[in-house]
Amino acid sequence: MTSSSSSTQVKALAWLTLLGLVAGACAALHRIPVRRSGKYVRTQQSLIAEREHVWRKYNLLQSNVSSNTTTAGNYTVETLSNVLNLQYFGKISIGTPPQYFLVQFDTGSSNLWIPSVNCISVDCYYHTKYSSAASTTYQANGSAFSITYGSGSVAGTLSTDVVTVAGLKIVAQTFGEATTETGTGMQGASFDGIFGMAYSSLAVDGVQPPFYNLWSQKLVDAPVFSFYLANNGTSEVSYGGELILGGSDASLYAGKLVYAPVSSQTYWQFQMDAVTLGGTTLCTYCQAVADTGTSLLIAPYAIYEKILTMLNQRVNCSDIAALPTLIFTISGVPFQIPPSAYIVSSDGSCTLGIQYLQGADFWILGDIFIGRYYTEFDLGNNRLGFASTNSGSVLGADIWKICCLVALLGLWKLFNLQN
Template identity: 45%
Template sequence: MLKAFIVLGLVSALAGVGAGADLLHRMPIYKWENSVKSRKNVMSEVAHLRGKYNVATTATSDIISGEPLANSMNMYYYGQITIGTPGVIFIVMFDTGSANLWVPSYNCTSTACLSHTQYNPNQSTTFVPNGSDITLKYGTGGMSGYLAMDTVTVNNLVILNQTFGVAVSELDNHFDNVAFDGILGMGFANLAEDSVTPPFYNMYNEALISQPVFSFYLSIDGTTSMGGELILGGSDPNYYIGNMTYVPISRDDYWQFDMSEAVLNGVTLCSNCQAIADTGTSLIMAPIDAYTKLYSTLDINPDASVDCSTVSSMPVLKFVIGGTVFGIPPSYYVLYLDGECVVGIQTMGTDFWILGDIFIGQYYTEFDVGNNRIGFASVSGAQYTNQANSQFASFTTIFSLFALLNIILKLY
């Protein structure tokens, strides 16, 4: 009988946790990329992140300077929510680097507001006025407006009386041509402006999800607009191979954690570093010292471009997190933009790394609010610790389980 239970357990492990996955709430994530992406888009994203992380522009943080910015950024992953009764559909970017939900107001006249869906409280029977103003900084400007309370529905999860920002003015023209209407922040509650309870916290507080956990599977390959899934209430093991590597959160506002090391071609870029997982950027942002070493090692041009013919021979960028090596091959950290190859690793002078969609697209990421930790697992099964035999790594976990099963059967 013991033998039978062991066999059943191992077979279940091989098949994945199907029953648990059925309890998860799945939000389709769509991917939008500019029809013509350029180096200016990348620089616009760097400017946006400076405002988001309250980093001033300085000579040391401005490796590339003196160039006009594009009025849109590089890549976004977004989904649909509804606000009000009857519900109005808004397209929002799910951003783990912020914690407030906001959408444009019907009486906002900026270009960004007029080109997107706008919230009109007079047309919702469940609107409740709040009376407070709110200002959020993004890039060179941001949004300013007021707080409102209304019903917010995320993937059929109905949040009653959710407080959110309504933008009366959008000061940052980076939002003019983006595919989304607003932003739904998924950072820790401590990060939220005006002490507003973020939507995800209310999902759990109102028992709409069983666990205070969410996770992202982002698809950075392919040509379709389908960009993956935001999983609410847990993680789906069908999206990753092998075990999840967990590390504790070192600062509970951003999703910040300890990273043991970053290495490129044998050069240690940093040791005992801090990193933040941020779905609100497509880039990887490095501390200035690490970027200087990386810049020299990769022989990057002053305008952040590299010779496209050399990309395949570039080294893998390796991050050591929780004792596991997570590698990013050059085919992912070099972006092909408007006929040129641009390194998607930038700097803005911080002392921490920001791991955006270039990283998260490679590694399924679990954000565990309840246990104050973050987890990563390979989407493909390959950690890219080298550029050879990467497919072999995809079968490592399955092979190990079968080997363990064989040993146990012999013992019994």
């Protein structure tokens, strides 16, 4: 064998190895298409409704308040939809053959539930419903489940079936099959159900949350997931970002992630160093919850009152640029929320996008925060990571195209080496 032919074989072997790695990455791409939905106009009334939804969710609704796929590297990515920066949701399937549902990926709860074909509540009427009789992989559980949201509730039976998210099949996932939904406000939601991603200790009836099973069944490489939420908000519904299962995509954020340890393994709760508004300290060593199922920023009531006083109670659209910046300091690093983000404009009027909690002493950082800062939820190390998003990045969305291009170039190079 000549030196030249030996060198050619070594090069060919190297390219084959590279192609194998690329093919593995490409084969793991699981882009889930998103459904498009109608336009949502934010008003003062809708902000109050959103606040009441949060009160229900955290069981803080007062009795006197009425209620009217792809992958990045080896990381599986779920495409999301963003309805005017309000609701983020993606598609999953349950059963065999698959029955498809739009679910809100919610780090503020832990259960997966969807409407049952047996649900006759108004809240179920306009949504896709699960039929156990139509699935060959359905397993009866029979236990009753009930999730209370203040004055609202979801109830039904627990069922077990195959749940597929981003092309990953979770075997024997137990979920809530809702037969009644009352006072939840779900009849107007763009999604059918909830895909809870908080800690298992928060799960109703001791059900193992889906992400725990993704990890235990070795469907993801690490017990980590992350959110990139795109605040584009110009069209009725658009590409809303990505939920990445198994890690984080560094192409979607700038610099390094700043980590904070989880302080309570229920919600994704952590301690901030301080919160300031225009140089005035609102709180120090304050607790916060990172919640993708909440669109607003929620503050303890006393702090909310202080913010209103500082902003003179009213928000004038012409004065937004002159308003102070809200800063959350986490692990020594300031994370800024400019007034253009915490002020919501709609139909020529402007409203404060911060609401309040009574009876609670923690902040809730919803999509106003997570939409600006890439957020990693590290279940293995019990920590959260934050970094500024690369809002103009398309790498995460188009990585499958890049993989295919690299593979084609590799094949072309290999062909030339052999000839």
